[in-house]
Amino acid sequence: MRRSSQTIVNNLPGRQFMMLTLVIVVSGLILRLLHLDFSYSNDELSALSRVRFNSFSDLVSKGFFVDGHPGGIQVFLFYWVKLVGMNEWAVRLPFALAGAMGIWITIRLFTRWFGQAAGLFSGAFVAFLAFPLLYSQIARPYGIGMTFCMIMAWYWTKLLFDEKPGIHHAFAYALSAAACMYTHYFSFLLALIMGISGLFLLNKDRVYHYTGAGALAALLFIPHIPITLNHLSIGGVGLWLAKPVWSWPLLHIASVFNNSVIIAGLVVLIIIIQVRYLKPEPDTSVFRVLSLLFFLLPMITGFFYSRWINPVLQDSVLIFSFPFLLGFLFSFSASIPKRLVIIMTSVLIIVGTSQTVFIHKYYSRQHFGEFRGVAQAICTWNQKYGMDNITRAVSVNNPWYLEFYMKQENSCEATFSQYDNRGGEDLTVLKKVLEKAETPFFAYAWTKPVPPEIRDMILARFPCIVEAFNFSGLSEATLFSQQNQSSCRNATIKTIFYSSFQSENPGSGSFPEFYPGYEGTLYELSYDYSNQLVAAVEARTQEHLSGALLVASFHDDDGETLLWTASKFDLFTAADSISTIRLTIPAQGKDLSNKKMKIYVWNPRKTELEIRSLTIFTEPFPEYSGTAANQTRK
Numbered sequence: 001m002r003r004s005s006q007t008i009v010n011n012l013p014g015r016q017f018m019m020l021t022l023v024i025v026v027s028g029l030i031l032r033l034l035h036l037d038f039s040y041s042n043d044e045l046s047a048l049s050r051v052r053f054n055s056f057s058d059l060v061s062k063g064f065f066v067d068g069h070p071g072g073i074q075v076f077l078f079y080w081v082k083l084v085g086m087n088e089w090a091v092r093l094p095f096a097l098a099g100a101m102g103i104w105i106t107i108r109l110f111t112r113w114f115g116q117a118a119g120l121f122s123g124a125f126v127a128f129l130a131f132p133l134l135y136s137q138i139a140r141p142y143g144i145g146m147t148f149c150m151i152m153a154w155y156w157t158k159l160l161f162d163e164k165p166g167i168h169h170a171f172a173y174a175l176s177a178a179a180c181m182y183t184h185y186f187s188f189l190l191a192l193i194m195g196i197s198g199l200f201l202l203n204k205d206r207v208y209h210y211t212g213a214g215a216l217a218a219l220l221f222i223p224h225i226p227i228t229l230n231h232l233s234i235g236g237v238g239l240w241l242a243k244p245v246w247s248w249p250l251l252h253i254a255s256v257f258n259n260s261v262i263i264a265g266l267v268v269l270i271i272i273i274q275v276r277y278l279k280p281e282p283d284t285s286v287f288r289v290l291s292l293l294f295f296l297l298p299m300i301t302g303f304f305y306s307r308w309i310n311p312v313l314q315d316s317v318l319i320f321s322f323p324f325l326l327g328f329l330f331s332f333s334a335s336i337p338k339r340l341v342i343i344m345t346s347v348l349i350i351v352g353t354s355q356t357v358f359i360h361k362y363y364s365r366q367h368f369g370e371f372r373g374v375a376q377a378i379c380t381w382n383q384k385y386g387m388d389n390i391t392r393a394v395s396v397n398n399p400w401y402l403e404f405y406m407k408q409e410n411s412c413e414a415t416f417s418q419y420d421n422r423g424g425e426d427l428t429v430l431k432k433v434l435e436k437a438e439t440p441f442f443a444y445a446w447t448k449p450v451p452p453e454i455r456d457m458i459l460a461r462f463p464c465i466v467e468a469f470n471f472s473g474l475s476e477a478t479l480f481s482q483q484n485q486s487s488c489r490n491a492t493i494k495t496i497f498y499s500s501f502q503s504e505n506p507g508s509g510s511f512p513e514f515y516p517g518y519e520g521t522l523y524e525l526s527y528d529y530s531n532q533l534v535a536a537v538e539a540r541t542q543e544h545l546s547g548a549l550l551v552a553s554f555h556d557d558d559g560e561t562l563l564w565t566a567s568k569f570d571l572f573t574a575a576d577s578i579s580t581i582r583l584t585i586p587a588q589g590k591d592l593s594n595k596k597m598k599i600y601v602w603n604p605r606k607t608e609l610e611i612r613s614l615t616i617f618t619e620p621f622p623e624y625s626g627t628a629a630n631q632t633r634k
Contacts, residue, residue: 010116012338020120020345021107027349028127029100031356032136034363036096037089041368042447044139045401048086051078065227068234072182073141086404091139099136102147102323103127109154110327113287115334117341121270122326124345128352129263130362131256135319138368142319145183149190149320152176153294156194159210160201170209174216181221185231186298186317191217193297197290241311244303252299252315256322262355266348267329273340274332281334291328295321366472369447375405377469377477379412381443390479391437393418393430395446395454402447423451430454431571434461441466445477453571456582460536460572464488470622478622490619496525497616515611517600523593531618533585535599542608544575549602552585554595562595563587566602578612 012020040048050063051074059078064071077091084090103126111119126132136143155173159165177195180187195214202210245251257263298321299313306313336344356362374394381390394416396402406412417433420426434442434457442462444454455478459465462480465488469477485491497518518535527533537550548569554562567583583599599616603609 010334010336010338010341012116012341016338016342017116017120020342021104021123024107024120024123024127024345024349025100025104027353028103028123028133029096031128031133031353032096032099033093036092036137037087039368039370039372039405040088040401041138041140042371042397042401043368044091045371045404046398047074047077047139048081048091048404049398049400050074051081053078060227065230066234068231069141069184070182070188070224070231071227072179073139073144077139092137095139095144096136098144098147099132102132102136102143102150105147105150105154106323106326109150109157110323110330112154112157113291113327114284114331116338117333117336117344118327118330120341120345121330121333121348122323124348124352125326126323128349128356129256130258130356130360131315132319132322133356133362134367135316140316141184141187142316145180145187146319146323148176148179148183149187150323152180152191153194156198159206159213160198160203165206165209167209170213171216174213174220177213177217178220180320181217182224184317184320185228186302187320189298189301190294190320193294197293201286241306241314243311244306244313248313249299249303252318253325255315256325258356258360260355260360262359263352266351270330270333270344273336273344274330277335277337277340278332279335281332284331284334288328288331291324291331295324295328297321366474369475370471371401371447371475372405372408373469373471374445374447374475374477375402375412376409377467377479378402378414378443378445379406379409381441381467381479382412382414385441385479387414389439390441390443391433391439392416392443392445393421393433394444395419395421395448395450397448402445421446421450421454423453427451427453427457427571430457434458435574437461440482442480443477444480445475447475452584452586453567456534456567456584457571459490460580460582463490465490468622476622493617493619494531495615495617496527498613500613501611511603511606511608513603513606515601515603515609517598517614518616519596519598519600521594521597522587525616527587527593527618529588532621533587534617534619535583535585536615536617537581537601538578538612539569539573539581539601540576540578540610540612541569541573542576544573545570546573546603546607546609547605548607548609549604550581550583550599551602552583552597552599554587554590554592554597556595562592563590 050067051059053059053063056078059074060071063078064074067074080094081091103123106126107119107123109119110122132143132146135146152173155169155176159169159173162169177191180191195217198210257267299318302313302317333341378392392414394402396419399416399419406414417437418426418430421430442458444458446454458480462482464481464483464485466479466481468479468489481488499518501516522533535550535552539548541548546569549566550569551564551566553564556562563586565583565585567581569579569581572581573579599614601609601611
């Protein structure tokens with residue numbers, strides 16, 4: 001099969017086509033350079049923490065041999081940060097530039113495959129969609145890997161379909177394929193799929209060029225094979241990433257189009273226009289099938305591998321094949337009149353960019369867990385209230401992630417009583433930290449999901465929230481105090497039920513399994529879902545570990561349990577002393593107003609308990625507030 005670059009075009013004058021291409025690429029570049037100095041993400045800090053070595057051998061053995069990604073980007077960062085330092089803007093600049101270059105290559109490739117309209121439309125979507133924009137703004141393999149994949153596809157096309165492919169095309173294809181292999185295992189997968197596909201399209205006059213290029217790419221990857229074998233033995237993201245649900249592919253496609261009706265409308269409008277002007281174009285059929293194949297096969301492979309073997313599928317890993325979805329969708333556009341192509345390209349740039357920036361609010365969204373803002377909050381509190389007056393705990397994947405930003409805050413330093421909390425024994429450790437805390441303030445921050453019990457455990461001992469910064473639910477920093485004052489951020493607590501109890505000691509071994517509490521509905525308590533629902537009991541336990549639980553449950557009319565949640569007394573109580581046990585009840589987002597609710601104490605071991613009171617109240621949800629939060633992507 002042969003086709004020249006002039007076979008299918010929309011016949012736009014060269015100057016107009018180049019002008020539209022320039023506008024798209026420059027628009028995409030500007031979007032990628034804006035607000036490039038936002039707080040590093042967890043993945044970026046993980047990568048940067050693994051380039052702080054003096055030798056290349058240490059980088060290999062400690063920097064990416066133990067990681068789950070190929071070493072290409074890690075090697076680049078190793079040398080790049082030595083040159084420019086670790087400033088966010090400087091570190092991310094080459095990734096943003098590579099992302100803009102990917103727009104240009106996308107336009108060239110799909111113009112070659114399907115005509116000018118397909119190239120311009122595809123490039124415009126890559127330029128303004130939040131999905132490729134975000135992953136071109138972080139110093140990770142995804143955006144730059146997409147560009148490598150498009151370069152590989154360009155030289156793959158020239159090697160297979162040019163009338164006279166040169167040896168320089170074979171070398172360029174081999175190098176770009178090797179770059180994909182060294183960047184990410186999903187870009188490696190696409191290189192493999194593309195390479196195998198080429199064997200079925202290969203003509204005899206270029207067997208040596210093509211197989212030689214493939215052999216050279218494989219040869220270039222040989223030094224990395226022992227590292228890859230070690231990566232395959234590591235659980236990687238499968239240790240924490242859940243298996244994808246069956247609807248995941250559809251959810252992914254919706255997300256890459258900004259979950260936007262407007263963006264979907266633009267796609268549908270182009271499809272309608274394509275149908276209106278559709279003419280048979282047999283030369284495009286092979287490329288249309290290839291586009292669909294290159295987009296679907298990585299998704300299908302990742303999906304079933306994640307379902308059956310080890311979860312690895314995330315939105316980010318499919319960015320390498322994403323442009324081929326666009327190429328397929330717009331592959332029927334070769335016959336659209338050139339005037340309409342100009343109009344639609346202009347509409348895409350204006351409407352698409354406006355949707356991403358102003359409606360999707362890309363630059364004011366919190367895309368990743370916040371580290372700079374958390375560090376700023378901790379340093380501000382140390383300065384305002386005194387470092388020795390605050391006990392601090394944090395949940396972070398690596399203490400260096402916070403230390404990196406704390407050193408930027410006038411060389412701020414702080415010690416933490418706990419650096420991570422994954423539940424279980426970590427909660428017991430936190431309990432001991434709280435019991436030993438003699439300071440008037442307690443600061444807790446997290447940059448990754450933490451057990452919900454933590455907030456209740458702290459509030460039971462430090463009931464006043466002095467200041468709180470919540471970064472769109474992706475990270476949080478809160479300063480608690482023992483003094484319950486009207487100035488507390490949670491001072492607007494509203495009690496909706498209270499009952500005191502006078503328990504008689506019935507004698508050793510005869511304590512009840514269940515203690516009376518509240519039985520009714522949320523509607524009867526006038527709970528309006530605008531605040532958190534909390535239950536608390538005051539209790540005295542004779543033993544240090546009683547095994548008792550404060551339980552909240554909801555049931556339908558048939559007695560089926562709709563929600564069951566509990567707090568363990570053992571996380572709150574000390575032997576032979578009065579303690580407060582809190583339970584935040586996750587009622588929001590559920591239709592539970594008229595369902596039967598029970599709140600009670602369950603004492604399965606029938607150990608000695610004295611329940612003094614039960615209170616049900618509401619308190620404000622954690623709020624996005626304060627100067628630290630405002631210094632994120634705004």
